[in-house]
Amino acid sequence: MKKIHWIILGILFVITLGFEFTTLAGYDSHWWNAIPAFYAIFGFVCCVSIVYVAKFIAKNIVNRDINYYD
Template structure:
C-alpha cells in the first residue's frame, strides 16, 4: 500500500470517528454558554488564526529585525 494513501485513510478514519462521537456522545453537552452559538469554534479558530498572522507580522517588523548582512 502506498504510504500517502495509508496516511489519508487513517486521517479519514479519525475524522469519521470524531464526527460520530461529536453527534452522539457530546450531543447534549451544553455546559458553557458559547456551546449554544452555531459554528462558534469555527469562527473562534478563524479569528485566532488571523490574530496569529498579524502578531507574527508585528514581531517580524518590530522585534526580530535583522540587518541585511546578518548572515554574512
C-alpha cells in the same frame, strides 16, 4: 505526508464528529457547545490567526538582523 496519513486523520476527525452528534448531543456546559464542530473550527481559526498575527508582528515590529545587539 502521504495520502494514507490524510485518510487516517480524516477518519479520526469523522469519528470525533460522530461522538459529538450522538453521545455528546445533549452536552451543554458552555455556550459554544451549541455550535457544531466548535473545537475543530476553533483550532483552525486560532492556528491561522496565530500564524498571521505572529508574521505581522515579526515583519513589522520585532524582527531584526541577527547581529542587531553587537
